[in-house]
Amino acid sequence: MRYVLGIDIGSTNTAAAVARRNGATWTRPEPVGLSADSPLVPSVLYLSEDGSLRVGEPPTDDGSRTTRDFVRRIGDDVPLLLGGEACAPQTLAAELAGWVVDRVHALEGAPAEAIVLSHPAAWRPYRRDLLRRALTDLGLRHVTLLPRTVTVAESHAARGFAGTTAAVYALGGNSFEAALVRRTPRGTYEGFGTPQGLDPIGGADFDEALATHVRTVLARELAATARRGTQAALRGLRAECDRVKRELTVDLTADVVLSLPGGPARIPVTRAQFEDMIRPTVQATVDLLLRTVHGAGLTPTQLDAVLLAGGSARIPLVTELVGAALPVPVEVQPDSQLTAATGAAMAACQVVSPRRPAPVPGPAPVREQAGVTGPPRSSLPVPRRPHHDVPVPADPPPRPPVRILPLDLPKASRLALTRSRGREG
Template identity: 80%
Template sequence: MPYVLGIDIGSTNTAAAVARRDGRTWTRPEAVPLNAGSPLVPSVLHLAEDGTLHIGGPATDDGSRTTRDFVRRIGDDVPLLLGGEPCAPQTLTAELAAWVVEQVHAAEGGPAEAVVLSHPASWRPYRRELLHRALVDLGLRSVTLLPRTVTVAESHAAGGFAGTTAAVYALGGASFEAALVRRTPRGTYESFGTPQGLDPIGGADFDELLAGHVRTVLSRELAATGRREHHAALRGLPAECDRVKRALTVELAADVVLSLPTGPARIPVTRAQFEAMVRPTVQATVDLLLRTVHGAGLAPTQLDGVLLAGGSARIPLVTELITAALPVPVEVQPDAQLTAATGAASAACQVVSPRPRPPAPVRDPAPVSGAGRASIPAARRPRDRTTDPGAPPPRPPVRILPLDLPKASRLALTLSRGREG
């Protein structure tokens, strides 16, 4: 069945979604399993000794052959070192995107009609061009790049959000973005104003704050163990703190469970305790969101809503503080980590089947001038978007080419299943 593909390569995880053609329309985008049934795979690359590039990272590594958070480095003239070899961050990003395309190609039995890849909203043309060239070098010639905040808005629109102007609050694992979007005449979304970000701030910081609390509670027990046992006991702490963080979005309390040399340990954490830890960081993101709105010359009441995305966006404190600062509806989807990917798939549907431009509104007939022609006052004339510099630019047209998958990637890509990133 014909399909389109949306990809979101985040600072910590990568997700993808497909929408399939259903007659003249498209099905609702669905997440694609990328990692042993999970829709998320760590945005980590590991170069094995035999030259194989693994997605998701190894179980153990000294760091010299593993790289992460490379998307943020695109545009940096200093290359990343992977196994002692210099690698351009855009090449690594393109390799990960190519792996996702190949996985979906194999699962769907054919190429996508279009691929949309999200990128940080603050990127300027130079960074987009670097990534575009790297994608083309790997045979991915039909990829459309869109700001992540736009794909987030497209996902919420597909879910029923009908607003015209919105603020996007995207809180990832190691990044935060705030931007404004507006609906275009064709019904798509575009960014306007100046996007803002805090980097690196994200859900990983919340995990570390919780981990610090756990280490403090267990300080006596840990001090009584040897150094090797100490490190072994805390090896699973980051993943356990991430689990508890997610549990506290729906529960009022949860236990951090660790295996110590003296036996299992349970450290109870309430939602109130956790929110007290993360409140200063969350407040900083909300303050930046508010500055983004004011920087565009808007009052919060002029927004139709605030659209949330990112795994930590479902923390109740986030909605509480946003609502206090911007008295407009706050929208968050059940699995906010997938919002940007599903929105990218929705945008890919529009690349293949653009929405028709809505008809111009019917105007009351104007008085007829002496020359026998209707005279329309200048203030009421429709704006010519080809000459009016104040009009929002339409999304640039995209030429769709058949997706030409490389016969063999520059590096063989295999998934390191079941391993920690």
């Protein structure tokens, strides 16, 4: 079946979604299983022992053969080192995108009709051009790049959001973005104003705050443990704190469980305790969101909603503080980590099947019949008042059509490292 593909390479995880052709329309985007038991795959690349580049966390590594959070580095003059060799971050991002395209191609049995890849909202043309050229070098010549906050709005629109103007609050693992979007005459979304961000800040900070609390509680036991035993006990602490963080989004209490040399330790944490730990960080993101709104010359009441996205967006404190600062509806999807990817797939549908702009009513026909009475009418059409007095730009040109070539990707390296990329996650 014919399909389009949306990809979101986040700071910690990568997600993808497909929408399939259903006659003249498209099905609702569905997430793609990028790993064995999850629709997400870590945004991590590593060089295996055989020299191939692979996706995901390595089984064992000293750190020199692994790279992560490379999208944030696109545009830096200093390359990243991977296995002792220099590599441009945009090449790494393109490699990960190419791996996703390959995997979806294998699952679907055919190439996508269109591919949309999200990127940070604050990127200027220079960074977009770097990534576009890197994608082209890998044979991915017809990928549409869209700001992540725009794809977030497209995803919420697909689930029923019908507003014209919204603020987007995207809180990832190591990044936060705040931006404004508005609906165009074609029914798509575009950004306006100046996007803002806090980098690095995100869910990883919440995990570390909880880990610090656990280390404080267990300080006496850890001090009495041999150094080797302490390191082994704490090796999985961050992952355990991430699990508890997610559990506390739905439950009022959860236990952090660690295997210490003297036996298992169970540290109960309440949601209230956890929220006290992270409140200053969350408040900083909300303050930046407010400055983004005011910087565009708007007040919060002129928004139709605040649209949330990102793995930490479902934390109840986030909705509470955002709602207190911006008295408009706050919307978050059940799996907020997939919001940007599903929105990218929706945008890919529009690349293949562009929407026509809504017709603008013109002057009423001249009534020439005799005997018709009524007040005289102007010879010019009456302009429609923009929603909330937010200026609506001129109708943008349609997104360019995408010509899809067969993804006949070479087995030889497409990396500057002149090595092959493994196709296993």
